[in-house]
Amino acid sequence: LxxxxxxxxxxxxxxxxxxxxxxxxxxxxxxxxxxxxxxxxxxxxxxxxxxxxxxxxxxxxxxxxxxxxxxxxxxxxxxxxxxxxxxxxxxxxxxxxxxxxxxxxxxxxxxxxxxxxxxxxxxxxxxxxxxxxxxxxDQLIPETQWAEKHKSLIRALSLTDNPDKFLERVLGRVKAGIGQLVQAVEDGALTIDSQGHIHIAPIQALEVEPQVTKTRESMFNMIGDAQFGNMLVEIDAKSGFSQALLGRRAKDMAELKAVYGALYTHGTENTAKGVCAMIPGLQVSQVTMAMRATEASGRLREANSRVIEFQQSMPIA
Incomplete structure (x- = not known):
């Protein structure tokens, strides 16, 4: 028709x-x-x-x-x-x-x-x-507190109040990212079609060996049950990832708990308010400030690197 x-x-x-x-x-x-x-x-x-x-x-x-x-x-x-x-x-x-x-x-x-x-x-x-x-x-920092402490808060986030310097950093990361993209295309790791869409070949999973499964089950049976909170504190004591997230050592126990609360919030579907209900003595403002601190450029990657180094130091690794 x-x-x-x-x-x-x-x-x-x-x-x-x-x-x-x-x-x-x-x-x-x-x-x-x-x-x-x-x-x-x-x-x-x-x-x-x-x-x-x-x-x-x-x-x-x-x-x-x-x-x-x-x-x-x-x-x-x-x-x-x-x-x-x-x-x-x-x-x-x-x-x-x-x-x-x-x-x-x-x-x-x-x-x-x-x-x-x-x-x-x-x-x-x-x-x-x-x-x-x-x-x-109500969701923002109170004006009086912002007027008194905004300089230190900006520094804690590794930011600057100078727009030119901020844009210079952003453009530098954009330039570096485009350079990595060009290198990936030249190496054949990905392709870009005529419409500008990026295509990456799907990752093929390896076959799971039965011996690996048996070894893992035996290892976890030897370890037994463990509380996630205790494990978090122990790994932090041996790797120091909280120092990487804050950019310095925690001043007191409350600040350390706030960092752990921020990790819980970032890594789950929970909110800062929900995490505070799980951890006694913690306030929402402490968690949200710690969340912002962990989002600073390079800090989360540094913390991850410390945990990986700690893992790789074990003989089983």
Whole structure:
């Protein structure tokens, strides 16, 4: 079939009495939310009513939510005439200004639901008890502490407050990476096709020898059960990986525990708050600061190298 024949065949499938909608897909979605999904929008906003959503008083989404709560308290089932439609995005204005004021109220509910979703995900609105959608100011270092200690914090992360020096480091790493990529292409380790996609040959796994499995099982049976925390401390004592992560020796036990907590957080699906619940006497701010310290350039690689050197010093290695 030609394109024209396909379109003609599709038109024959459309019921003759169907309304001819000439708008965009986004307009069609908005009208569907207002006219067909109005009960679901109301139920969704009623569920949101138990949440204490906070944000700037000037935020449009928050203004729409407060307007709907006010109308609900007064028992009004239609949007009043002369309603200020500027609180909603312009795409909703035609529905909010329509002659049917009940439909206009349903449009305000749909607009509020979509605006709240965008604002909460974007961080403009927040909930105090939420772990993900919190106030941005609460997730940052307090301003007074930042003003007093930002120089030392920047140094702890091996960073600089000079943008030119920072860009110089970044560009240096980019140049080195491109050089390694060129060398890998010349060596045949990877290929780049005409569309710029990089292709690396898949790694083939070697066959597992039965003797290796038996040896491993025997070795672990001799070692027995061990707590991961005890093993972490013992390996640190023999390899000194915490010194590599901090760039110096830990000042006290709390700082050392924070480094271990940062490793737990980075290496698992847990959060800093969750790790603090596992390790007594540890605060979230201590773990997050240690996480940033371990992310400094080269520190994690140096710590890994120390652990590998310790492993390779064993006769079995």
């Amino acid at each position: 030609t394109d024209a024949q396909i379109v003609a065949a599709m038109r024959d499938l459309v019921p003759k009495n169907a309304e001819n909608f000439a708008g965009t897909r986004a307009q069609f979605v908005r009208e569907t939310l207002v006219k067909e999904q109005a009960p679901r929008m109301s139920a969704l906003l009623n569920a949101l009513g138990v949440l204490e959503i906070k944000g700037e008083e000037t935020d449009k989404a928050l203004k729409q939510l407060k307007t709907l709560r006010d109308l609900s308290k007064r028992g009004i089932s239609s949007l009043p005439e002369g309603f200020d439609v500027s609180v909603a995005d312009p795409s909703w204005h035609s529905l909010l200004e329509g002659p049917d004021r009940k439909v206009a109220l349903a449009a305000l509910k749909a607009s509020a639901a979509t605006s709240l979703k965008k604002a909460i995900k974007g961080g403009k609105l927040w909930l105090e008890h939420s772990s993900r959608h919190r106030n941005r100011a």
